Structures are given as C-alpha cells and as structure tokens.
Amino acid sequence: MGHADWSLGTTQTIKSTVGWAKGWALLGLFPLLGAVVNLKPERIIRAVCVAGKHTAIFGVITFILYVAGLPGQLFISPLQILGGAGDNFFMVSLFGLSPETGVGCWQFFAPWASSVWFLNCIFVIFCLQEKDNVWRNWSIAGCVVMALLSQSRVGWAIFIMIIPLFLFTRQLKTPRLLLGLGFLLPIILLSGEPIYESVIDAFQQVKEARPASNRVRTALENLGVQRWRDEAPMWGHGKVESGPKLVEFISIGSHHTW
Template sequence: MATSADHPQTPAERLISVTIQSTWALWLVGGLYIAGPALGWILALMAARELYLAPGLAPANRPPQPGLVIQVWLAAMLVMLVVLWIGHSNFNLGAAKTIKSSIGWAKGWALIALFPFAASVLHIRAEYIYRAICKLGLQTLIILPVFIAAPFIGLPDTLWVSPLQILGGAGSEYFAATLYTIEPGAGTPRWQFFAPWSPAAGMIAVVYVVLAAQERHLGWKVTGIIAGLALAVLSQSRLALVAIILIVPVLYMLGRTRSPALWMAAVPAVLLAGLFGPVLIELADQIMSDFRGARADSSRVREALGRIAIERWENEAPWFGHGVVENGPHMVEYMPIGSHHSWYGLLFVKGLVGALALAVPLALSVIVLAAKGVSDALPRTAFGMVLVLVLYSFGENLEILSYLYWPALIVIGLALKAPPSRAH
C-alpha cells in the first residue's frame, strides 16, 4: 500500500512540508530568502545531532553515515569558503567584506551541500515532498488569476518590499511581492511569481513539474504538473521550456534502458538520424538562432558579461578569483560580471579552483544517479534534479537561487543516502 503523504510524521518531514506549503505566505511577507537558509541549517544541525548520538544507539537504530558523494559535496562547498577567503586576502578587501561574503556563502553555496547532507541522514520520505509541492500547486492555481489579471486591471506591479530586507542583506528583488513585470522593448507583461526574476521562476517550475509527476495520487499529480507548467509558460523562460522538453523524455528512457523494445525502437531512429544528419544539424542551428533571437538584447548582455568575466579571470585572478562580484560597464547595463551563468561567475569570483569545486561533485552526482536511476525511481527523479542544476548552471547563478530550489537538493540527498546500518 502506498504511504499516505497527508500527515508527515517526523520533525524533518513536518518542517519540509510546512515550509513548502507556506511558500506563498512567505513570499507575501518577504520571508522566502530567510526561510530557505534557515531550514537548510536547521536540518543540517538536526542531522549532525543524529550522527553525534549514533554511537550510543544500537547498530540497527543508527542513522546512515553520509555517503561518498555527499562527503564530496560537503568538502567542495567548504573549498568554496576557503577560496573566498583567499580571494579577499589577495585583493585586500578587508574584514567587513570578508564577513559579509562568508554570510553570503552560508546562504548560498553552503545550502547546496547542507540539504543533501541532511536528507542523507534524517528520516525523510520523498512522498511528503511530492505531496507538499502538489498542494502548493493547488494554491498557485487558485491565486493565478490575480497575477494574470493584474497588469490589465491597473494593479501595481509591486505590492511592497518587505522590511525583512534588513535581515537578508540582498537586493530588494528578493523581498518584493511583485505581481508582474513589463518586458523592456516589447511592453508586454511577464510574471516571476515568488522568484526574484522570471527565468528563476522558470527554473523552479521545472523542479516542481518533475517532482509533482512522482506523486502517486492522480488528482494531486495532475494539479501539481498543471501548476508547474503554468509557472513555466507565464514566466516566458526559454530555458524552462527547453529543460522540460529535454528532461522528461530522458527520465522516461533512463527507466527503460533494460527494455528490448526501447533498443529496437532506437535502431531505426539512429539510422534516420544518420540519413538526415545534415538537415537536422541545419534545423538545430536555426532553432538556436531563434532561441537567441527571442530576446536579442538579453542574449547580447549575457554574452558580453561572459566575455568580460573570462577576460578578467584569465588576466587578473586565474586561480582564486576576485573574491567579490563587480558590476560591469554601461554596455552590459551595469549588471554583475558573470551573472546569469554559474561557470563565468565562479571563474570571476572564485577562479579555477572554485569552478572545479562545483564541477567535480556535480559530475559525480550525474554519474552515480544515472547508474542508480536505471532500476530505481527515486534516483531517477534525483537525476532529473541534477540535470536541472546542470542546465541552469549555464543560465543562472546556482548559489543565488538555492533558497528556492532546495526541495530538489533534498531529493538528491535522499537518492544518495547510504544503506542503513544493520545489527550483527
């Protein structure tokens, strides 16, 4: 019998479920940017307590020790902190900036390791995450008409900016209750919902669609998927639509790699691809050109930010980076150098060492979860979450949005959980 996901039992499950279902309330009061990091550190401390008390328990009751991949994530994100300190020291940025950046690390990069670590130790069932996201989806569908109607009935684009901003130390967009934005040049409305900008809402939509699809109750599943697709479409994020179109078939095929029918169907597909290869390549080039042209100004700024980041990284700080984000020149609208791209951002701020600190655990997670996902649904879902991180590492700064996509990190940690200890 399927486990009911209506009534979470453990404290960790209850915290996770309540936080997910409180997303809209937290957005309204400007508390999302605070709630994510707070939850990550609370769960990590709960996990550390479990491990501390484990030696006094019977072997069968001890929590699982963090597996190799989890340990690599923890070590890599700790390297991020050390590299940050080195970068600040190299450029004499002072104690105040170093402390501020270290707090930023605790609210960003650290969460990418802490959530999987906590999930790998604590008793958390993925069913509760799926159900909570579907319930959040129901809330979203109920209030969605307000967002859609807002720009057409004269409601203000931003309701207010929460005074909680003083606690977060980030930009006002993380604490603003924004109903919509107006696309520059086009003059058309675009929605970001509870994310700080529209492409970030697209990323969260992809996570929610994939996780909601794992819900066992058909009604809740359909509700969660429809809500996630609505967020993806209304955010008008090109990458979100590409990610959904790419990830869903990949996960479907991964679960059927042992099926002879799949391989038999693949043979004619490969032959046709060989025959029509030049045409397909030309079509792909056209699609990429249209993809970039959909928002030419945005693509131009992104590409310029990347070029500046690479040039200054190579010439000024190849190993440990500049330590802090810097705003670019007028040609990129003074946007932060390396923004909209995790790898360019890492190279500029934390150098080659910082980039490797993300690349190594990310690649290891892809390999391990792909192997496990062939025969198990949970690692397959987690593999989808890692694919989201990989895809969006080329369109967003992953650390900035970890306070939003943390359910994906928990699912990754659950899939990487080591087998429980056994009594002898």
C-alpha cells in the same frame, strides 16, 4: 580571501559570509541531508505538488493584477541589512518587469525569473510521479504557469521535452519498443547531419526571437571573464558589482560563467 585581497573590511566580510551561508552553502547542505536523513520520496513529491498548486493560483491572480496595470513591487525586505546582490534580490513583489522588453516577468519563489524555468523543469519530473490525480493535475498546471510567465525560451524547450521523455522511459522495458529503437537509431545515425543542421537552424531562430536578451547575456559573460582574468585571477573580486546599462544593470560576478 577575495575580501581580504580587495580590502573590503570586516563588516562586509561578515555580511558576505551570512549571504553565502543562506545561499550557496545550502547547495552543499541539501544533498548532505538527502544522504543522511531517511526521507520518503512520496513526501517530497507531495510537497512539490503543494507548491505547484499554490503557484498556479498565485500566477493567475497576479497575471490579472498585471493586466489591470497595478504595480508589482511591494516593498524591500528588512533582511536587506544582511547584504546581497542589490535591492532587487530583497524586493518583495508580485511580478517584475523584463529590463529588455518592459513586459511582465515572474520570479515566483526563485531569486530571479531565469531561475524559475530551471526549478520548473525539476518540479514537473516530481509532479508526474504523484499518484493522486487531483494533486498531479494541479501541480502540472502550476508548472505550465511557471513556464509561461517566466518567459524563458530554453525553459519552454526543455519543459516540452521532459513530459514525453518521462513517459517514454517508463516503457523502456517493453520488447516492442526496444526492437523499434533498434531499427530507428541506425536510421537517425545515418541521417545525423541534416537532423543536426535543422536543430541548429531552429536554435538560431529562437535566439533571434529575442536578440536583446542574447546580447545582454553575451556581454555579461564577456565582462565576467575579462574582469576575472585581468583583475583577480587568483581569489576573485570577493563580491558582485552592479553592471552598467550595457548589461541592464545586472550584477557582474563569476556565477554566470562558473
């Protein structure tokens, strides 16, 4: 409907449909497969561990190449003919460069570097359940490499919290721990305001560590909301567009806010 509303044509509609099918449609198909196919958790956990091991090796090798000053971008995939969000989406690369700082930024097997920390935080939950020590250690090392090289502050914060939380939940059936929580939680509730203020102060300090990143994200969100509200409130624009230098040429679309 967005394509028809903005007269983007049959060719662009077909290309966008293919792009939707190979991307967003999978978000619905994968949970459907998980519901109807008898998958053993051990196989999924091991598969994640295999990916984690390869990621650890790939990350170390490409970091050495980055330090050596070699270019990270290799070539643009011919699949670009199917359409997508610019050349960057189809660029086959060893590593990328942050548009804000100019330093190396790894996207690994994710479409964007910012997606890596999200995948990484999911991966580590799977990896901690691996029973084989060798695979578990390799995969956790891969998660650490992803957390480091994706350069996400939020990713690091969540990653650091996940491991103790995961180990903590295993002990929730212990009577001593439950009794301890019974004493600890009221104390936390009574001292909630200073704890809240300290968390907010720490969050603000993290935000100020990379002000350019926050500026770009805020501007991208404002642009997306403003263009949707003023230009296409019913069906949207139909496709994303490359943003201006203000947002470091990142594509403007509804996904950032939605």
